Amino acid sequence: MKKIADYRKLLNVDKSVDLKTLKSTYRTIMKECHPDKFVNDEEGRLAAEAKSTEMIEAYHFLVSICSEMLEQQLPIYKETIANSAIQDFDWKSQVLEITFQDGSKYEYFGVAKNDYIKFINADSPGRFARRHIFHSYPYRNVLKTSEPA
Numbered sequence: 001m002k003k004i005a006d007y008r009k010l011l012n013v014d015k016s017v018d019l020k021t022l023k024s025t026y027r028t029i030m031k032e033c034h035p036d037k038f039v040n041d042e043e044g045r046l047a048a049e050a051k052s053t054e055m056i057e058a059y060h061f062l063v064s065i066c067s068e069m070l071e072q073q074l075p076i077y078k079e080t081i082a083n084s085a086i087q088d089f090d091w092k093s094q095v096l097e098i099t100f101q102d103g104s105k106y107e108y109f110g111v112a113k114n115d116y117i118k119f120i121n122a123d124s125p126g127r128f129a130r131r132h133i134f135h136s137y138p139y140r141n142v143l144k145t146s147e148p149a
Contacts, residue, residue, distance in 0.1 A: 010054065010055065017062075018068060019063065026055065073141060087100055095109055104141065110137055
């Protein structure tokens, strides 16, 4: 959750920001810190490159968790969590990353250690996740391959 808050602060937006406003804010910031503005200033150009890279990462991350994008991808998400088994998972710093057998990978943010322990100790991690993880935590799609490996 800290990552989300940090990125929102970086782009100076709140959690209710819509996709159009996010895009407009991002473009405005990028116009100010674009490396091409610092043609004869090597130090300024390097600083601008670092800042623009950080802004690009924040923008893409926030777009991926924006309610409009999640709503657009909801049918695919529902299909995945209902019909594809969990292949692998990893938990670090309250981020649970779940890989499904259909090739999808989702990150769930703010997953408490206690919930993670219950998840890994459950008789059926898939059932536990459907009841306590999938609809309870903010998430984003990290990867979707065309066919499972």
